[in-house]
Amino acid sequence: MRAHWTIENNLHWALDIAFDEDSNRTRKGHSAANLAVIRHIALNLIKAEKTSKANIKIKRLKAGWDNDYLLRVIGII
Numbered sequence: 001m002r003a004h005w006t007i008e009n010n011l012h013w014a015l016d017i018a019f020d021e022d023s024n025r026t027r028k029g030h031s032a033a034n035l036a037v038i039r040h041i042a043l044n045l046i047k048a049e050k051t052s053k054a055n056i057k058i059k060r061l062k063a064g065w066d067n068d069y070l071l072r073v074i075g076i077i
Contacts, residue, residue: 011043014043014056015039015043018055018056018057018060019039019042019060021039042060043056046060049073052069059073
């Protein structure tokens, strides 16, 4: 039981710190669920990228600034 909550808490903590998920106020229709799925995909892609040793938030910012790094995160390069 503790292992489940550890995984759950780490995921939510990472989403809140890197994506500031708690301050998102999307409430109309399915938009909140759709954005949550996109954030989970982005988090998994960023965690899978191993060329940079930076934390998740820095990797996300770097992907926003550097198109080559973004393509590396997505897996095209």
